Structure formats: structure tokens, C-alpha cells
Amino acid sequence: MAVKVPELEKIGVQVLSMSTDSRFTHKIWQAEELSKMVEGGVPFPLLSDQTGEIGKMYGVYDEAAGVDIRGRFLIDPDGIIQAMEVVTPPVGRNVSELVRQVQAFQLVRETKGAEATPSGWQPGKPTLKVGPDLVGKVWKVWKPKKEG
Numbered sequence: 001m002a003v004k005v006p007e008l009e010k011i012g013v014q015v016l017s018m019s020t021d022s023r024f025t026h027k028i029w030q031a032e033e034l035s036k037m038v039e040g041g042v043p044f045p046l047l048s049d050q051t052g053e054i055g056k057m058y059g060v061y062d063e064a065a066g067v068d069i070r071g072r073f074l075i076d077p078d079g080i081i082q083a084m085e086v087v088t089p090p091v092g093r094n095v096s097e098l099v100r101q102v103q104a105f106q107l108v109r110e111t112k113g114a115e116a117t118p119s120g121w122q123p124g125k126p127t128l129k130v131g132p133d134l135v136g137k138v139w140k141v142w143k144p145k146k147e148g
Contacts, residue, residue: 002038004095013102015044020055020067023048060086074102076109118142 005015021029026046035041055061055068062069071086072093082105087093104117107127115127118138128134128141 001093001095001098002034002042002044004099005043007099008102011099011102011106016047017042017044018047018049018054018068020049020052020061022050058084072098074098074105076105 001015001017008015019026023046026048030041030046049055049068052061052063052066052068058071058073060069060071061067069086070089070093071084073081074083076082083101085093100122103123104121107115107117107123111127114130116130117127121127126141128138134141
């Protein structure tokens with residue numbers, strides 16, 4: 001995530017990170033590990049949710065383990081969660097997919113829902129024009145690429 005922050009900031013995204021670790025643990029983690037992975041360390045706030053209250057609100061707090069499960073939440077300018085992904089620690093997330101999703105949500109917001117982005121949509125690629133004329137005819141407009 002840290003290496004994609006400049007790209008995310010360019011498209012108006014604010015990145016925050018949160019865990020049940022204390023701010024002191026975050027400071028050590030930043031100094032001893034993150035700063036060795038990313039020059040200057042992680043360029044976004046590492047927030048502490050030691051009681052798990054925020055994790056509980058987002059449905060990612062594991063009571064038995066006392067930790068927040070890894071996840072990401074795309075929250076729009078109105079404070080509404082538009083997407084979320086929750087994964088267990090052994091599996092990493094795809095930050096390029098996050099950037100793509102943000103761009104897709106921004107386009108949908110910009111068009112006030114008049115356009116939708118099909119699966120795998122990339123900026124500059126065709127969108128779907130939402131309306132009765134599209135019903136039953138998506139196949140004429142959108143041809144997914146076969147993966148091989």
C-alpha cells in the first residue's frame with residue numbers, strides 16, 4: 001500500500017491504517033521494519049484500535065484473538081462504505097485492484113450512476129450506460145476478455 005500512496009493521493013484518496021496494536025508498537029514497527037521496506041516508512045497514519053471498538057463497528061474484530069482481521073474499506077466522500085475486502089493474514093491484497101476500484105467508483109459517482117463499470121473495467125475503457133435499453137443487452141456492449 002505504501003508504494004501506491006502517491007498514485008492514490010493523485011486520485012483524491014486518503015489512506016489510513018488501523019490495528020489493535022498500540023501506538024508504541026506502531027512506532028517500533030515503523031522504525032524496525034516498515035522503514036526498511038519503504039524508504040521513509042509508511043507515509044500514512046497508523047491508528048490504534050486497542051479496545052477493538054472500531055473493528056467491531058466494521059465487523060472485523062475477532063473477540064477470541066483480540067485483534068482486528070485484515071481488511072480494507074473504500075469510504076466515499078459522504079462517509080458511506082462502497083466496498084470492503086476482508087482477508088486472513090497469509091493472503092496479501094492487490095493494491096492495483098484497489099486503485100482500479102476507486103477509479104470505477106469515482107466515475108460512477110461523477111456520472112451520478114448513469115454509467116456503470118463492468119468487471120475488470122479500466123479507466124478509458126467503455127462503460128455501460130445504465131437504463132432500460134441495457135436490460136438483456138449487456139452482451140452486445142461488453143465482451144469480457146478470456147483469461148488464458
